Amino acid sequence: MQEEHEIRRSYGLQTAGSKGVAGRKRYAMVIDLRKCIGCRSCMVACKAEFGIPLGVWRTWVKEGDKGSYPNTRRIFMPRLCNHCDYPVCVRNCPTQATFKHKDGFVLQRYNRCIGCRTCMVACPYNARHLIPAKRTDKNLPTMVVDKCTFCIHRVKKGLVPACVQACVGGARIFGDMNDPNSEVAKLASKETLTVLKPELGTSPSVSYIGGDWELMDEPHSYTNRSKYMKEEFNTFKRNHKGDAFGDIVEGEPTMPQVGQNMVGFLNTIPHKAKGVYDAFVNFLFK
Amino acid sequence: MDESTITYNVFHHVAWGTTISVYFWLVGASAGSFVISSFGWVFGIKRYKPLALTASITAIFMLMLVPILLIWDLGKPLRFLYLMLPGYWHATGPMSWGTALIFSYPIAMIIYTYFVFKNNPFWAKTIGIISIILALSTHWYTGVVMELNPGRFLNHTALAPLLFLTGAFISGIGLLILILWVQNMIVAIKNRIEWTLIEEMAQYMMYGLVFDAFLLFLDFMQTLYGSNSEVMGHEVVLMGIFRFPYLWLEMVIGLIVPFFILVTPLKKFKAGIILAALLVAVGVYGMRVWWVMGGQYLQTFY
Numbered sequence: 034m035q036e037e038h039e040i041r042r043s044y045g046l047q048t049a050g051s052k053g054v055a056g057r058k059r060y061a062m063v064i065d066l067r068k069c070i071g072c073r074s075c076m077v078a079c080k081a082e083f084g085i086p087l088g089v090w091r092t093w094v095k096e097g098d099k100g101s102y103p104n105t106r107r108i109f110m111p112r113l114c115n116h117c118d119y120p121v122c123v124r125n126c127p128t129q130a131t132f133k134h135k136d137g138f139v140l141q142r143y144n145r146c147i148g149c150r151t152c153m154v155a156c157p158y159n160a161r162h163l164i165p166a167k168r169t170d171k172n173l174p175t176m177v178v179d180k181c182t183f184c185i186h187r188v189k190k191g192l193v194p195a196c197v198q199a200c201v202g203g204a205r206i207f208g209d210m211n212d213p214n215s216e217v218a219k220l221a222s223k224e225t226l227t228v229l230k231p232e233l234g235t236s237p238s239v240s241y242i243g244g245d246w247e248l249m250d251e252p253h254s255y256t257n258r259s260k261y262m263k264e265e266f267n268t269f270k271r272n273h274k275g276d277a278f279g280d281i282v283e284g285e286p287t288m289p290q291v292g293q294n295m296v297g298f299l300n301t302i303p304h305k306a307k308g309v310y311d312a313f314v315n316f317l318f319k
Numbered sequence: 320m321d322e323s324t325i326t327y328n329v330f331h332h333v334a335w336g337t338t339i340s341v342y343f344w345l346v347g348a349s350a351g352s353f354v355i356s357s358f359g360w361v362f363g364i365k366r367y368k369p370l371a372l373t374a375s376i377t378a379i380f381m382l383m384l385v386p387i388l389l390i391w392d393l394g395k396p397l398r399f400l401y402l403m404l405p406g407y408w409h410a411t412g413p414m415s416w417g418t419a420l421i422f423s424y425p426i427a428m429i430i431y432t433y434f435v436f437k438n439n440p441f442w443a444k445t446i447g448i449i450s451i452i453l454a455l456s457t458h459w460y461t462g463v464v465m466e467l468n469p470g471r472f473l474n475h476t477a478l479a480p481l482l483f484l485t486g487a488f489i490s491g492i493g494l495l496i497l498i499l500w501v502q503n504m505i506v507a508i509k510n511r512i513e514w515t516l517i518e519e520m521a522q523y524m525m526y527g528l529v530f531d532a533f534l535l536f537l538d539f540m541q542t543l544y545g546s547n548s549e550v551m552g553h554e555v556v557l558m559g560i561f562r563f564p565y566l567w568l569e570m571v572i573g574l575i576v577p578f579f580i581l582v583t584p585l586k587k588f589k590a591g592i593i594l595a596a597l598l599v600a601v602g603v604y605g606m607r608v609w610w611v612m613g614g615q616y617l618q619t620f621y
Contacts, residue, residue, distance in 0.1 A: 096327035108323065121469060127414035128398075128407040147401055148394015151414050153334035157470025159621055162331070163394060176394030233469050247323040252551035254620040259326050266620070269330040278392075279336025279612045287563045291608055294337035302391050309397050 048135045050118025052236060053211065058136040059118075060183055061210040061238040062197070063220045064111050066245070068204035071096055071109040078199035082184065084173065088273060089162035091181040092196055097248050097257075110248040111205065113196070114139060114160035114181035115229060115237030122152035122161065130178070137210075137238055138183050146177035153178060157230050158237075165276060166304065183207075210238070333615045338392040340607040342385055343461045344490065346421075347483065347603065349381035350458040351491010353428060353450065355520065360435055361447035370499060370512050375432040377498055378454070378491075382425045389421075413467050417460040424453040458487045465614060472548040473556065474614040476541060482534050482610075486603045489527035492520050493600035500593055514589065521592045524599060525581040528574055535570070552617055561613040564605035573602010 051057040071094055079085065079092045092113035099106045116139045123131050123139060130145035131152055153161045161180045168175055184194035188207075192198070197205040208215035213222075220226075226240040229249055247253050258266070263283065270280040278294040281287055356374030359367035390399045401407040402418040409415050427450040434443040462480035469475050496517055503511045542553035557565045577595035585591035 090329050093329040094327070095325065097323040097325045099323040107326075124411045125413060125467065127409050127412035127418065128401045129409045145401065145407060146395070147398035149392075149414060150334035150394070151412065151464075154465075154471065154615065155468045157468075157618075159331045159618060163334070178394075230470070245323065248325070250547070251618060251621045252547055252555070253323075254325055254328065255551065255555055255617055257322055257324050258620065259324050262325060262328065266330055273332065277332030277334060277336055278338050279333030279615060281333075281560060281612065281616065283560060287561060287608075288568075291337050291340070291564075291612075295341065298336075298338050298392065305391060305396050308395075312397050 048133045050133070050236060051135065051137050051211065052118045055211075057211060059210045059238065060116070060137045060188060061208070061217050061240070062113075062183070062194075063206045063217045063224075063226065064239065064241050065204045065206065065220075065224075066108070066110060066241055066243040068202040069094070069109045069111060070202050070204075071107065072201055074199040074201055075111055075196035075205065078195040079181075082195040084170065085179075086165050086168055088165065088276070089179070091160075091162075091179070095248055095254075097245070098259075099245070099247070108245050108248060110241070110244065111196075112158070112160075113239060114183070115158055115235065115239045116181075116183055118236035118238065119234060121155040121157065121233075121235060125151050125155040127151060131180075134185070138185050138188075139180070140182055140185065141178060141180050143174040143177045143179075148176045148178065150178060157233050157235065163276070166301075328620065331619045331621075333612050333619055335611055335615065337608075337612075338388050340604070340611040342388045342392075343483070343607040343611065344604045345381045345384050345388075346458055346461055347487030347607075348490050348494045348600070349378040349385075350454040350484075350487040351489065351493075352381065352495045353378040353454045353491070354488060355492060355495055356435075357447050357451045360431075360440065360443040361451060366513075366516060370495075370516065371435050372432065373499060373502060373512075374495055375428060375435060377495060379425060379428050379432060381494075382421075382428070385421060413460065413464045417457075417464055420453060420457040420460050424450070424457045427453050455484065458483055465610065470618065471614045472546065473542070473552045474610065476538060478534055478538055478541075479610075482531070482538065482606070485527055485531045485534060486606055489524050489531060490600050490603035492524040492527070493596040493598075493603075496520055496524075496592065496596035497600065500589075500596075517592065518586070521581055521586065521595060524596070525578065528578045528581070528599070532574055532578075535574075548617070552613070556613045556616050557609060560616060561609040564608040565613070568605025569602050569609070572598050573605055574599075577602070 051059040073094050075092055076090065076094060083091065085091060092111060095110045095112055097108050099108055116137055120133060120139050123133050127149065128145050128147055130142050132140060134140055148163060150163060161178050164175050164177055164179050166175050187194060193207045197207045206216050206220060208217040210217050210221060212218055224242045226242060227244040228237040228240045267282045270282045274280060274293065274297050278298045281290050352374045356371045356378060358364045359371045390396050393399060402415065427446060431443060431446040431450045434446060459480045462483035465471065465474040466476065466479035499512050499517055542549045577598045580586060580591045580595040
């Protein structure tokens, strides 16, 4: 009955979401925040699995302090791509570089990505990043958008994603939500699950048990940052000028920074032009 | 204390920045100039014919800079070709529509300018109609490409294309007035554009300013009475980090001051109109800055 009334939307030219569709898999992750201890093993495992460069993350653990002494508690919320059933990033990508896999994965094709960052703007969850221009291994892609793959290469071999494997508290549970016998489906049927930004209608495949609204709320992340976080943010923005051209350091005049961003953009042109030249040389003479 | 303090998070970049805001401004100025150019040849207002060529050349020049910015802003510049290849083109992506528009609009405009130059009324009007549709669509797209991101609460409003088109109209006229003023100083007396015509354009600009103020008021009300994110976006982003481009550059410098000039006797002075045109053209850039970067700013903490 529920299925009949569910609005079926196809976001983009690729596969529509598989939520509750018989005969199809819908890989999903449930994160039990009661078990998360904030050790960040998942972040390390993900970095190691894919060789993620410095300054960007496919998964991370947000952290906050609740209350005041003696009634206080530290809370955590691991974040990653939500592998939405209706992904805005897929719909908005102009070159079909990102697509929805029939089993629920939202994946990125580096060879199609032009680095326009439309998907990054479209993603409501900050789950995407641009790979920096300089990487230690020259064979790995640069200046294209990257994201969590739900470790499809492992899942297709019957393994769980690296972050799930590494989770010491067993907080991350992974499986096929369409299979009633899977652990995630059982959890979904007996626990109260929440997702991030449900009002956007993206139907995320990552859900949380015991989520705290203050960590899940977007404006709260800004207004209730610690003093240390504010300084860290400005340091991040100052140190990464040139990776993006829209970063503004808080508390400093805006328009001079806009000018600096433009200079930063102009400075990247010779580097990019060399890439274009190399591509022509490779195409014509090699 | 019930509220929590966020003690750790990773930070994110604002994906579209200054380059995109400059591009939005250039496309707007181009579309606005082109609308003026079409007054004479498409809409049949004969007194505008003398400035059609200058206006359309300004529009072409503005638009020529756009691909340079956009292509070099890509992570992989050479792959801009993918945007036009059938196997890659993605019909649901707003940027795909934009690509079609950005490449077809200048071509139509160049053909139109050629017929204006050759003094061919039939073809100038025919191609002019197509060009003006493309001009408006190209700038409509710049509003839409930011609007169709439900997660960006400050951009996700149906007012976006209207705000952009109005900004385009006024900034295009502002820029054109400046160019015509310079042109009048250079060319021979017989080729000069009549000052009354420029005054009339300034009058159109004033109407545009009123409509722009109305749209900004609507947007202000939406953010003020909106969701938590919208209210915070207004308080933190527009009145906080982006206070200068939003409040001072757009509202005061680009709207209130030129409006004051254009409704008072100051408009009778040449310097008054030139100053108003300059302020409007600069002020609209303030809107482009907060629209592009401000909409993404708050989410970089999330």
